[in-house]
Amino acid sequence: xxxxxxxxxxxxxxxxxxxxxxxxxxxxxxxxxxxxxxxxxxxxxxxxxxxxxxxxxxxxxxxxxxxxxxxxxxxxxxxxxxxxxxxxxxxxxxxxxxxxxxxxxxxxxxxxxxxxxxxxxxxxxxxxxxxxxxxxxxxxxxxxxxxxxxxxxxxxxxxxxxxxxxxxxxxxxxxxxxxxxxxxxxxxxxxxxxxxxxxxxxxxxxxxxxxxxxxxxxxxxxxxxxxxxxxxxxxxxxxxxxxxxxxxxxxxxxxxxxxxxxxxxxxxxxxxxxxxxxxxxxxxxxxxxxxxxxxxxxxxxxxxxxxxxxxxxxxxxxxxxxxxxxxxxxxxxxxxxxxxxxxxxxxxxxxxxxxxxxxxxxxxxxxxxxxxxxxxxxxxxxxxxxxxxxxxxxxxxxxxxxxxxxxxxxxxxxxxxxxxxxxxxxxxxxxxxxxxxxxxxxxxxxxxxxxxxxxxxxxxxxxxxxxxxxxxxxxxxxxxxxxxxxxxxxxxxxxxxxxxxxxxxxxxxxxxxxxxxxxxxxxxxxxxxxxxxxxxxxxxxxxxxxxxxxxxxxxxxxxxxxxxxxxxxxxxxxxxxxxxxxxxxxxxxxxxxxxxxxxxxxxxxxxxxxxxxxxxxxxxxxxxxxxxxxxxxxxxxxxxxxxxxxxxxxxxxxxxxxxxxxxxxxxxxxxxxxxxxxxxxxxxxxxxxxxxxxxxxxxxxxxxxxxxxx
Amino acid sequence: xxxxxxxxxxxxxxxxxxxxxxxxxxxxxxxxxxxxxxxxxxxxxxxxxxxxxxxxxxxxxxxxxxxxxxxxxxxxxxxxxxxxxxxxxxxxxxxxxxxxxxxxxxxxxxxxxxxxxxxxxxxxxxxxxxxxxxxxxxxxxxxxxxxxxxxxxxxxxxxxxxxxxxxxxxxxxxxxxxxxxxxxxxxxxxxxxxxxxxxxxxxxxxxxxxxxxxxxxxxxxxxxxxxxxxxxxxxxxxxxxxxxxxxxxxxxxxxxxxxxxxxxxxxxxxxxxxxxxx
Numbered sequence: 001x002x003x004x005x006x007x008x009x010x011x012x013x014x015x016x017x018x019x020x021x022x023x024x025x026x027x028x029x030x031x032x033x034x035x036x037x038x039x040x041x042x043x044x045x046x047x048x049x050x051x052x053x054x055x056x057x058x059x060x061x062x063x064x065x066x067x068x069x070x071x072x073x074x075x076x077x078x079x080x081x082x083x084x085x086x087x088x089x090x091x092x093x094x095x096x097x098x099x100x101x102x103x104x105x106x107x108x109x110x111x112x113x114x115x116x117x118x119x120x121x122x123x124x125x126x127x128x129x130x131x132x133x134x135x136x137x138x139x140x141x142x143x144x145x146x147x148x149x150x151x152x153x154x155x156x157x158x159x160x161x162x163x164x165x166x167x168x169x170x171x172x173x174x175x176x177x178x179x180x181x182x183x184x185x186x187x188x189x190x191x192x193x194x195x196x197x198x199x200x201x202x203x204x205x206x207x208x209x210x211x212x213x214x215x216x217x218x219x220x221x222x223x224x225x226x227x228x229x230x231x232x233x234x235x236x237x238x239x240x241x242x243x244x245x246x247x248x249x250x251x252x253x254x255x256x257x258x259x260x261x262x263x264x265x266x267x268x269x270x271x272x273x274x275x276x277x278x279x280x281x282x283x284x285x286x287x288x289x290x291x292x293x294x295x296x297x298x299x300x301x302x303x304x305x306x307x308x309x310x311x312x313x314x315x316x317x318x319x320x321x322x323x324x325x326x327x328x329x330x331x332x333x334x335x336x337x338x339x340x341x342x343x344x345x346x347x348x349x350x351x352x353x354x355x356x357x358x359x360x361x362x363x364x365x366x367x368x369x370x371x372x373x374x375x376x377x378x379x380x381x382x383x384x385x386x387x388x389x390x391x392x393x394x395x396x397x398x399x400x401x402x403x404x405x406x407x408x409x410x411x412x413x414x415x416x417x418x419x420x421x422x423x424x425x426x427x428x429x430x431x432x433x434x435x436x437x438x439x440x441x442x443x444x445x446x447x448x449x450x451x452x453x454x455x456x457x458x459x460x461x462x463x464x465x466x467x468x469x470x471x472x473x474x475x476x477x478x479x480x481x482x483x484x485x486x487x488x489x490x491x492x493x494x495x496x497x498x499x500x501x502x503x504x505x506x507x508x509x510x511x512x513x514x515x516x517x518x519x520x521x522x523x524x525x526x527x528x529x530x531x532x533x534x535x536x537x538x539x540x541x542x543x544x545x546x547x548x549x550x551x552x553x554x555x556x557x558x559x560x561x562x563x564x565x566x567x568x569x570x571x572x573x574x575x576x577x578x579x580x581x582x583x584x585x586x587x588x589x590x591x592x593x594x595x596x597x598x599x600x601x602x603x604x605x606x607x608x609x610x611x612x613x614x615x616x617x618x619x620x621x622x623x624x625x626x627x628x629x630x631x632x633x634x635x636x637x638x639x640x641x642x643x644x645x646x647x648x649x650x651x652x653x654x655x656x657x658x659x660x661x662x663x664x665x666x667x668x669x670x671x672x673x674x675x676x677x678x679x680x681x682x683x684x685x686x687x688x689x690x691x692x693x694x695x696x697x698x699x700x701x702x703x704x705x706x707x708x709x710x
Numbered sequence: 711x712x713x714x715x716x717x718x719x720x721x722x723x724x725x726x727x728x729x730x731x732x733x734x735x736x737x738x739x740x741x742x743x744x745x746x747x748x749x750x751x752x753x754x755x756x757x758x759x760x761x762x763x764x765x766x767x768x769x770x771x772x773x774x775x776x777x778x779x780x781x782x783x784x785x786x787x788x789x790x791x792x793x794x795x796x797x798x799x800x801x802x803x804x805x806x807x808x809x810x811x812x813x814x815x816x817x818x819x820x821x822x823x824x825x826x827x828x829x830x831x832x833x834x835x836x837x838x839x840x841x842x843x844x845x846x847x848x849x850x851x852x853x854x855x856x857x858x859x860x861x862x863x864x865x866x867x868x869x870x871x872x873x874x875x876x877x878x879x880x881x882x883x884x885x886x887x888x889x890x891x892x893x894x895x896x897x898x899x900x901x902x903x904x905x906x907x908x909x910x911x912x913x914x915x916x917x918x919x920x921x922x923x924x925x926x927x928x929x930x931x932x933x934x935x936x937x938x939x940x941x942x943x944x945x946x947x948x949x950x951x952x953x954x955x956x957x958x959x960x961x962x963x964x965x966x967x968x969x970x971x972x973x974x975x976x977x978x979x980x981x982x983x984x985x986x987x988x
Contacts, residue, residue: 065805124750
C-alpha cells in the first residue's frame, strides 16, 4: 500500500511538472503532492467516504500555479488510475464509482479555485491598471500645472494657434504686449496682429513650418496692438504635430523688444547726436561715411560719388563774443535748421562737427556735379538775417569740398581732404570755398612736413649761410652783399632762401630764423670789417612781415651788433612794403628804434605803385629793392608796354630822390642795360653769379678797390 | 474644444509626459504572464500570445524553462552569499518572483525590480506594498544612470557589496543601435567585485524557423524582439567570468534532476548563463 502510494506520487509529479511553473522548491513540491495523495487516500478509505480532500487537491493545484488545462488533464489521468487502484484495494463495494467521485471532486475543486484565482488576478491587474492610470493622470496634471504656471507667469508672450492661425490659447504676457485681455484673443486670428507690410511674408513663414524638416522660425517683426500702435517683437514659432506627424498647432513665443528698442535708440541717439542742435555729430557722420564708402550689397554701388562739404561759419567767434553765448547757441540752432531744410528730401546728412563747424555728406550717385550751386545756396541760406539780440545777423561760411568715390577712399581721408580744403578756403578770405585738389595737396603736405621740421633743422645746423654779391650796373664792380639762408635737406635736396623764409612763415620758425640770419650777418660783417675796415660793404638781410613785427626784433639785433662789435650801419635790413605800410605798433616801433640806432633800412620786395612812393616820404630809407617777379615781368614784356614805362618812370623818380635802386634776378646784359638806362645803380642775379660761401667774397673784397656804398 | 487643443498641445510638446495607459496595445510582460499561465493580462495580450503560440508551439515550455532558470540562478546566487538583487525588466509580478525565491531562501534578501511599463510597475507596487525589502523603479533599462541613480535603488542596495544583477529575458528587446554591450558595461561598472550577472536571451541558434516566426509576430508590438547568437550573448558578459556550464539552453543550466521530455534543450529557445564580476 505505501508502495502504491509512493508510486502514485512519483507518477503524478512527473506528469504535472512540465505543465506549469511552480514557485515551490522541488522538495516542497514533492511534499505537497505526497500530502495530497495521502489525504485523498484517507478520504477514500473513510466511511462514509469524504471527497473534501479531493476538492482541496484540485484547489491546491491552482495554488501551486498549475493553472493550465494540461495540468488538470495530467492530474486526472494519473489520479484516475491511482485512485481506482486504491479503491479496489480496500475491498469495499463500488470502487470505480468511489474513484470517479473523488476525481470529480478534484475537478470541481480545481475549477472553483481557478475561477476565484482568475477573478483575483483580473481584479489585481485591474487595480494595477487603475493605479497606472491614476499615476499617469497625476503626472499629466502636474506637468500641465507646471506648464500652466509657465504659460501664465512667463514674461514672454505665448500663443497656441491652429494651422489656420486661429488662437486657441494666449497667455497674459501676450495679451499685455497686444494691449488687451487674454480671453479677447482666443478665437481671433494671429494674422490680425501682423503688420500689413510683413503679413504676407509671415504667413508664408508659418506655412513653411509645416513642411517636413523645417526649422523653428525666429524673426524680428512688428505687431499691431489692439490700439493700433506698433510693437517690435521677436517671434519664435514652432510647429506641434500629432501622432501621425501632421502639423496641428503653432506655438508662437513673442518677446517684446520695443522697450529695448527704445533704450537702444535713446543711447545711440545720445552718443551720435549733438545736444545743442540735435544734428548728427562727428561720430555719426563717420559711421555714415564708413557705411556709405564701403561697398555693400544693399548700399551704394562702387564708383558712386559722395561729396563732403565742410563748413566753418565766418567770424562766429566775434558774433559769440558780441552777442553772448546764448545768442551764439541760438544762431547755431538756426544754422542747423536751415541746413537741414536745404538738404531735406535729398540723400544728404547734415552734421555738426564742433563749435561753428558743420558738415554735409551728400550722396551724389554717379553725378558729382552741382557743387557750385550747392555752395552758393548754402551761403544764400546763411546770409538771410537772423533776428537776434535786437538786430539782424547775416552769416556766411567758408566751405571745403571733397569728393569721394565709393570703394576708393576711406572715411578719415575724405574728412581730412574736406578739412584741408576748408583751411585753404579760409586762407583766401571770408565766404570762400575750395574744392580739394590732389596736386595742391601733395605739395602742401610736403611743405607742411618741411615747415614742421625747419626749427629742428635750424637748431641742428642743417641751415647754412651763403652770400649774394651785388654789382654796379654801370661798371660791374662788386659793390655789396646780401645774406641768403640755404637748407641742405637730406631728402629734398637744397632748399633756397625764399623757400626757407616761406616755410618759416608757416610755423613759428620765422623769428628764430631772422635772429639766426641777423646774427650770422653781424658776425660776417665783423670779420670783414676787421680785415677791410671802412671798405667793408653793408650786408643786407631781407626780413618778412612777421619777422619785422616781432616785438623782440630790436633786442635781437642790438645783441647781435654788440656781440659782433660792428657799426650798426654795416647792417642793412630789407623791409617789405607790406611791413612798412602797416599800422601795427610793434613794427613801427621796431623800425623807429632801428633807424635811430643807425641801422640801414631799405624797402624790399618793392613794386611800382603809389604805396611805395608814399613810404619813401615816411621812412628814412637807404635804398629801394624791387621784387624779383617784377624784374622778371619787365624783362618779359614789350618795352613799350605800360609796365615797362611805369617802372622806368618810377626808377627815374627814385633816382631824383637820391635813393639807390637795387635790382635782383638779372639774367642778361640787355636787362642790365635797360635798368642802368633808367637809373638803377646795383643789381644781382644769375648774370653776375649765384650766392657763394663767405670765403669767396673775402677774396673778392680783398681785390676790390675802395668804393662807396652800394 | 480649446481644452482639447490645449491638452494636445501639452502632450504633443512634451513627449516625456506618459500618455494614458493603453490596454489595446499588447505588452511583452503580460504576454509572458499569459504563457506562464497567469491571469494578469488583457485581450490584446492573449491575442498576441495565440499568434505567438502558432509561431512557436513550444512557447509555454520556453517560458516555463526560462522562469525556472531564473529561480535556479537566484538560488545559486543566494548560495554564493549574494543577498541583494537588481532585476532588470522584471515585468508583471507573476508566480515565482525574485523576492519570493530569494527571501524564501534568505529572508534578509533585498530586491529592486526595474521595468518601464506602467501596468507592470503599478502591479509590482501593489504586490510589494507590504514588503520592506523589495521595491520597483520605473525606468528604461537602456539608460543605466536612471536605474542606478534612482533614490529607491540607492536606498535598497549597497553597491559596496556584491549584487545579483538579473537580466532575464530582457536584452532581446534591446536592439544593436542601443549598444547593449555598452549598457551592460555601465551596470557592471557600478557593481562590487563578486557580483553576479544572470542573462537569458532568445537565440536563433535553436529552432531558427520558429524564432523567425516569433520575430515576425512581435514586430508589430510595442516590444519587438532581436534574438542573438551564443557568441553575441557571451559578449554581453564582457568583464564577467562566465561560470560553468557557460551559456547554454535554459534547462541545461544547473538542472535539478533528470530532464523531462518537455525540457528538451534543443527546443528551449533561450540561452542562459551566469557570470561573476572579477
